Amino acid sequence: MQSIAAKLIRPLHGVGQSFNYWAFQIGGLCILMARIMVNMLPWRWQFDGPETWRNLYRVGVKSFPIVAVTALLTGAIMVIQSGLYIEQYGAYGLLGWGAGYTILREIGPIMIGLMFSGRVGANNTAELGTMKVTDQIDALRALAIDPIGYLVMPRFLAMIIMMFLLVVVGNFTALVGGAITSQLLLGVNMKLFAWSVITYVFLDDLFHGLIKAVAFGFAIAIISCHFGLNTQGGAVGVGRAVNASVVGSAIAIFVLDYIITFASM
Amino acid sequence: MSAEPHIEQPQTTSAAHNLLASVGEPILMIARTVREIFEMFSLTLYYVVRGRKRWPAIFEQMYDVGNRSILFIAVTLGFLGMILIFQAGNQALQITGDLQVLGGLFLQLLLREFAPTIAAMMIATRVATGMAAQIGSMVVTEQVDALQMCAAQPVDYLVVPRFIACTIMMVILTIFAVLVAYVCGAFTAYMAFNLNPRTFIDLGFITWFDPIIGLVKAFAYGMAIPIIACHAGLNVFGGSEGVGRATTQAVVNASLAVVILDFIISGLGYVVLGLL
Numbered sequence: 001m002q003s004i005a006a007k008l009i010r011p012l013h014g015v016g017q018s019f020n021y022w023a024f025q026i027g028g029l030c031i032l033m034a035r036i037m038v039n040m041l042p043w044r045w046q047f048d049g050p051e052t053w054r055n056l057y058r059v060g061v062k063s064f065p066i067v068a069v070t071a072l073l074t075g076a077i078m079v080i081q082s083g084l085y086i087e088q089y090g091a092y093g094l095l096g097w098g099a100g101y102t103i104l105r106e107i108g109p110i111m112i113g114l115m116f117s118g119r120v121g122a123n124n125t126a127e128l129g130t131m132k133v134t135d136q137i138d139a140l141r142a143l144a145i146d147p148i149g150y151l152v153m154p155r156f157l158a159m160i161i162m163m164f165l166l167v168v169v170g171n172f173t174a175l176v177g178g179a180i181t182s183q184l185l186l187g188v189n190m191k192l193f194a195w196s197v198i199t200y201v202f203l204d205d206l207f208h209g210l211i212k213a214v215a216f217g218f219a220i221a222i223i224s225c226h227f228g229l230n231t232q233g234g235a236v237g238v239g240r241a242v243n244a245s246v247v248g249s250a251i252a253i254f255v256l257d258y259i260i261t262f263a264s265m
Numbered sequence: 266m267s268a269e270p271h272i273e274q275p276q277t278t279s280a281a282h283n284l285l286a287s288v289g290e291p292i293l294m295i296a297r298t299v300r301e302i303f304e305m306f307s308l309t310l311y312y313v314v315r316g317r318k319r320w321p322a323i324f325e326q327m328y329d330v331g332n333r334s335i336l337f338i339a340v341t342l343g344f345l346g347m348i349l350i351f352q353a354g355n356q357a358l359q360i361t362g363d364l365q366v367l368g369g370l371f372l373q374l375l376l377r378e379f380a381p382t383i384a385a386m387m388i389a390t391r392v393a394t395g396m397a398a399q400i401g402s403m404v405v406t407e408q409v410d411a412l413q414m415c416a417a418q419p420v421d422y423l424v425v426p427r428f429i430a431c432t433i434m435m436v437i438l439t440i441f442a443v444l445v446a447y448v449c450g451a452f453t454a455y456m457a458f459n460l461n462p463r464t465f466i467d468l469g470f471i472t473w474f475d476p477i478i479g480l481v482k483a484f485a486y487g488m489a490i491p492i493i494a495c496h497a498g499l500n501v502f503g504g505s506e507g508v509g510r511a512t513t514q515a516v517v518n519a520s521l522a523v524v525i526l527d528f529i530i531s532g533l534g535y536v537v538l539g540l541l
Contacts, residue, residue: 066517066521069521069524070520070521070524073524073525073527073528074524076528076532077378077524077527077528077531080531080532080535081374081377081378081531083535084377084535084538085370101356105352106348106349106352111386111524114386114390114520115517115520115521117390118389118390118513118516118517118520119513119516119517122394122509122512122513122516122517123509123513125509126506126508126509126510126512126513127509129505129509130505130506130509133505134505185532185535185536234505235401235402235405235406235504235505235507235508236398236402236508237505238398238505238506238508238509238512239394239395239397239398239399239401239402239508239509239512240398242394242398242509242512242513243391243394243395243398243512246390246391246394246516247337247390247391249390250337250341250386250387250390250391251337251340251341254340254341254344254345254348255340255344257344257348258344258347258348258351261348261351261352262351265351265355
């Protein structure tokens with residue numbers, strides 16, 4: 001009798017546990033966002049210049065090579081994929097439109113966002129998580145230094161600014177990669193490609209991608225800081241926190257992308 | 266910056282040397298990492314062919330890679346399908362005003378490009394970080410050294426089950442990803458453009474080439490991701506900080522490998538299709 005009752009309750013136990021987990025994470029994210037917003041208020045404004053500068057370098061300049069390589073190859077892949085259709089219909093003037101439109105609007109921000117979340121978000125969670133498990137964050141609190149103002153704010157600002165700038169550079173790199181591929185693999189002249197991009201792709205498409213970039217940077221910053229600051233349980237816990245952080249960032253990227261696409265139509 | 270003058274002097278004289286060193290060091294590091302990954306890959310293939318199969322371990326890893334990623338893949342690829350149909354449908358309405366071919370072309374693009382690559386990026390984030398963290402914490406707590414003391418080769422014992430499980434599950438998850446993205450796309454087309462799902466589901470554009478290149482991509486990603494993740498995990502040093510560094514390295518290297526393999530296989534596919 002006892003065991004039957006236990007077996008009946010076990011699935012409910014799992015449901016409740018995962019509900020508690022999700023409630024904790026979503027609530028934690030909202031609280032972190034609120035605390036950052038409070039820190040943004042003019043009379044609470046704490047700006048650590050050198051720390052922000054150091055984070056801008058670490059976040060932006062250090063991940064530049066990876067973003068450049070990813071963007072170059074993404075542009076090349078998009079040209080190859082649209083080239084298959086372009087050749088079918090013989091409309092070589094539309095190649096730049098097909099590749100440029102998809103890169104600027106969707107694939108550029110998504111791929112750069114995923115690489116950014118892997119490179120910067122994971123790194124950030126690992127760093128904050130190591131600080132948490134070695135009690136450095138408690139030490140900061142004991143010294144009356146607010147971890148939000150000292151640790152989170154510089155990263156938050158650096159990630160939003162650098163995600164924006166990296167998508168600007170990455171979009172350009174992807175178009176260059178597309179132009180090179182169209183010349184070498186498809187035999188479509190680079191000038192025709194550039195003309196097609198300039199004629200058919202509008203400024204709106206670029207801005208649409210840049211809005212997404214800012215939103216992704218915001219989401220990655222909040223999620224990676226939240227999971228880093230709530231790490232528990234030594235080296236294993238740091239690994240688990242990084243895993244949760246990149247998974248959450250990826251989900252946030254796709255959901256935000258859908259919301260922005262839907263809202264802008 | 267606050268260096269003494271007598272330290273400053275030798276640095277300025279060897280500026281060209283420093284420049285060359287700063288260029289050469291990353292290149293040497295990348296070359297070393299690539300060589301180690303290929304060494305581990307060949308060793309893994311050797312043990313896959315010659316070694317004893319540990320089916321319980323393989324099934325455990327298959328559960329970890331496959332079943333526990335299903336929800337994640339469903340959410341991300343579902344949203345991707347909705348986004349792509351939304352953008353493509355709006356563009357098609359503006360240019361031609363005709364949505365008849367939307368579903369057929371979308372399925373073709375999904376099979377060729379989006380489903381394998383985006384699903385592999387998702388697996389690279391979720392599974393590669395998990396593997397690197399798990400193996401990395403084993404290294405940090407000296408469990409891998411203990412394995413070697415027991416004459417168990419870590420590549421045989423730890424990497425081979427993950428390799429087999431991830432390769433099988435990557436193919437299955439790619440098929441699942443195509444289905445999820447297509448169903449979500451059909452739903453969006455119905456809701457946003459009032460396009461009948463019967464019109465949307467159109468297999469007329471698919472040739473034998475599309476599913477084959479999609480599965481080849483999935484197979485290649487499925488082999489690359491566990492090797493790269495285990496390489497990052499087995500090279501951990503230095504406590505919890507090292508585990509964090511290894512997980513970052515695993516996800517970055519695995520995502521880059523996916524993009525590079527995608528470029529190579531797409532380019533080869535284009536050339537092969539041109540020859541046929």
